[in-house]
Amino acid sequence: MIELPNIPRLYTALAEVLAVCLYADRLPLRCGKTATGAITVVWVIVLGAFLKCTGFVPLMWWIPCMLCAVSLLYIYLWGTRCVNWLEALYITARAFMLAELAASVEWQLHCALFPHRGGGDGLALLLLVVVDGVLYGTVFGLERCRPSPTGKLTISNKAALVAVVMAAMAFAVSNLLFLDDGEVNMSIYYIRTLVDFCGVLILTIQHDQLRE
Secondary structure (H helix, E strand, O other), X not given: OOOOOOOOHHHHHHHHHHHHHHHHOOOOEOOOHHHHHHHHHHHHHHHHXXXXXXXXXXXXXXXXXXXXXXXXXXXXXXXXXXXXXXXXXXXXXXXXXXHHHHHHHHHHHHHHHOOOOOOOOHHHHHHHHHHHHHHHHHHHHHHHHOOOOOOOOOOOHHHHHHHHHHHHHHHHHHHHHHOOXXXXXXXXXXXXXXXXXXXXXXHHHHHHHHHO
16 A cells, blocks of 8 residues: 655645635725735745644644644634634634645545655646636635625624534544554545535535525
8 A cells, every 4th residue: 555645734825825815805804905915925924834844743733733823814814804703713614624625635636646746746736726726716606606695794602613613523533544653545535535525515504504
């Protein structure tokens, strides 16, 4: 059985950036477009650098580092969009779950097609563009074509808690098999992708119920 490489941390950072930007697209800005653009650039650099630098931390530091990365998503949303802390928490959970799915799908295909190529290879980068374009483009289209709720979408304490717990549980289950320092194979990626897909689906259903 071939031992497969883990998902490159910069791929994960890109997935999180695209997911946050997708869900934040229709939210009113807290400050002007120029300031928001500048903050976004700094945020992308900081997030990418943080994930890259923490890619090989000991196991005991892995979860704290992931929490810090998610906190960067939350801080960006709350700081640049006119949302309260509960709304920012809810959107962060949805974006994080979508990013986990996108990264898992892309890297699963990468390992199935050319497991011996690195993330910086030309074919790998082409696959990254295609998969992210199709997945995020599909989600963006679905978000746009669904009718907007009348008035402002109100996120309750319960809705935010459900979203956070669901995202945390899906993340934990999909990553448990990576924590034993054993061999990473395609079966693990199949499980991870399926769990992440179910998490995104459940959060989408919850969001549709809130829109009614």
